[in-house]
Amino acid sequence: MSARLLGADDFAAPAELDRDARDHVDDVFRALAGLEESLAEPSDPAVRRVLPSASRDDHEIADEFRRLTEPDLRSLKVARLRTMWEQLSDEGAEWHVRLDEALATASALTDVRLVLAARLRLETDEDAERLHAEIDLASHAMDTDAHEDLGVDPERVWLGMLYQALTWLQESLLHCLMTGEEEQDV
Amino acid sequence: MTPSTSWYVTHVFQTYFALTRDQAEVKMREVHEQGRAVMSTGGRERMEVDVQAMHGYGLWATLQRSGE
Numbered sequence A: 001m002s003a004r005l006l007g008a009d010d011f012a013a014p015a016e017l018d019r020d021a022r023d024h025v026d027d028v029f030r031a032l033a034g035l036e037e038s039l040a041e042p043s044d045p046a047v048r049r050v051l052p053s054a055s056r057d058d059h060e061i062a063d064e065f066r067r068l069t070e071p072d073l074r075s076l077k078v079a080r081l082r083t084m085w086e087q088l089s090d091e092g093a094e095w096h097v098r099l100d101e102a103l104a105t106a107s108a109l110t111d112v113r114l115v116l117a118a119r120l121r122l123e124t125d126e127d128a129e130r131l132h133a134e135i136d137l138a139s140h141a142m143d144t145d146a147h148e149d150l151g152v153d154p155e156r157v158w159l160g161m162l163y164q165a166l167t168w169l170q171e172s173l174l175h176c177l178m179t180g181e182e183e184q185d186v
Numbered sequence B: 001m002t003p004s005t006s007w008y009v010t011h012v013f014q015t016y017f018a019l020t021r022d023q024a025e026v027k028m029r030e031v032h033e034q035g036r037a038v039m040s041t042g043g044r045e046r047m048e049v050d051v052q053a054m055h056g057y058g059l060w061a062t063l064q065r066s067g068e
Helices: A019-033 A045-050 A059-089 A099-119 A125-143 A154-185 B006-016 B021-034 B044-056
Strands: none
Touching: A019 A059, A045 A099, A059 A099, A059 B044, A099 A154, A099 B006, A125 A154, A154 B006, B006 B021, B006 B044
């Protein structure tokens, strides 16, 4: 299986990270930082969601804004993703996020979800509902061991499940963050 | 915007624009239902700072001249 995400031809990560894999990860992060690239509006819709235009109709404003802010935005986003990746690469079954890192982690999850949403072509609430229905159909077929052709794309279902899992993860992180703040107010 | 969860948007609005939880929720619903909300008004430089911050949070903000 291969899933085209950001500049990754094959994102299927090995179960155990060896040194080669870590080097590869470093290359991916370096490519994401991509400061040597020209700072024009990205042609990839997923990159356009992560680094959007600052004006819908005024190209001059949008280009100038991109020139001034994109290097910093890329650094910020890459640093957050790298922190999350390093935390997830640690040994152990649990992932601990400190309260003061929770918003940065939620933002990193948002960027990943934006890329997935672009690849899944999720634009509206209806698109998201359709995806949920497709996943339910595929899950039901797996549970009942049905073999008939459902007309659903397995790669889409896989990415969709990842999208749902990250959504749940982000919501539960925000729940901790927001209820934690209420307790502090009391 | 579909990809951002409502709690995340509310929390970012609350934190960055120093709104109360209720004010932030009103803005979040405005964005969700109308596709946009005016979050900040002022001089160009100040607005650029706010737009950059929103892009940092993965939220799509744009600059617009007043009266448009």
